[in-house]
Amino acid sequence: MVRGDGSGAGGVDPQQLWLNSDRPRKGRKPAFSRAAITAAAVALADAEGIDAVTMRRVASQVGAGVMSLYSYAPDKETLLQLMVDHVSGELSPPDPLTGDWRADLKAIAHAQRALMLRHPWLPTALFNRRWSLGPNTLAFLEHALAALRPTALDGGAKLEVFSLITAFTARLVADEIAQAALSASPERAAAEARYLAAVAADGHHPELAEALSAPPRPLTPDATFARLLDRMVDGLDAGS
Amino acid sequence: MVRGDGSGAGGVDPQQLWLNSDRPRKGRKPAFSRAAITAAAVALADAEGIDAVTMRRVASQVGAGVMSLYSYAPDKETLLQLMVDHVSGELSPPDPLTGDWRADLKAIAHAQRALMLRHPWLPTALFNRRWSLGPNTLAFLEHALAALRPTALDGGAKLEVFSLITAFTARLVADEIAQAALSASPERAAAEARYLAAVAADGHHPELAEALSAPPRPLTPDATFARLLDRMVDGLDAGS
DNA sequence: CCCTAATCCCGTACGACGTACGAGAATAGT
């Protein structure tokens, strides 16, 4: 299934990984599938967090022996890349383009946010791993580039904009998730508040003290995201 | 040194971690120090990457037994937070503020970028870990809030801007580092190029094909960073 | 001055992890 060529230092040849779907003409028939294994890993990460994704647990979920997984992915890092591309499939089909590139870009970001909220391990996974452009990721990237067609940006700049919108969304969703986790644990939240109050009272952080003394804004995460996204996208200029 | 209170689920009480520097009045004298251990961990990460930072290797660097580290940090996650705050000390003293908040914000981002290039594990560490605001991080945050004083932003919005500037910088530096790593390995770079060429040739990704067919811009990473940062900061509006 | 309580040092050990190895089972072409 995966030719073990080694490939040198720290990575798998993307052609070997994403192309080459032809079944070999001889040999035992595979008892599992890459998609099933990936889906099991995703389900595990959704339910118990990314740290629960171990080769042993994924294997037991799909009913395979541990070492059988290595017929479908050469190592765990690759399995994580497969997971990212797998959930990116949920972004298809995207909303049709309107021709208003700012609105289209915002729709793209909102779709990404919804995806990341559904799979809370995704923001971290996106940041850590070297981008491995699987078919689903490529399809969405193609869509984003099409959305930017009305702009005067050149190819490289379009790619940068997409990368930054994704990073922006990942950052805000990660904060949103962390905030929710904190709220869910009153003990930790109280400890954090006590610490910040102590810092604010030490006299060396007047700006922070003032920022914290203001009444918290009663905004939903959705509204905060929408506001910051609007600000960011509206600030983008189509020139150069 | 660190009171083992347990503190429930998944985190250490920040007050226990960052405050409480008073030496106990009885008992054996510490043979090492938190600062020395943290510095050794940072040196290890700088030289061999974040994965080289294991309790065993850090201990051997400082000449301690492995378990001695646990007198100075309750677990490895905490040691990583100490590392982040430790290198953040290199941001002090920051450039004095000019009163032009856009220029000051850009200077802040450039300082962060320089720090991240010096410590390539930092972008990833910043994204993964829950923010643990140690003294050095707090000092820099205070500086950033002061830079934003001329704006009309409220406290929460200032914090958001700082978070997004940091995330923006981390993303670009991470890409920059990945790009450098790719360039350093011609074999991997060629494999990547071959894969993208195959995708562009499949006819299903016309926008991507066009974006890749354009001649690569001969810009240094510095210039790219400065250009995108300018665009982002200039797009920020001081109103709400 | 010794006794006691506090604190730190760290050798040993445990369970979990990623995965190399290779023997056995299943398949397809000859």
Add this chain to the structure above:
DNA sequence: ACTATTCTCGTACGTCGTACGGGATTAGGG
């Protein structure tokens, strides 16, 4: 039926984070 190929997976190795607890070192109180 034989053989080459491919997949399955039990066993095993090295490494990781860290719980446990006994010994060493210190300061205060009698």
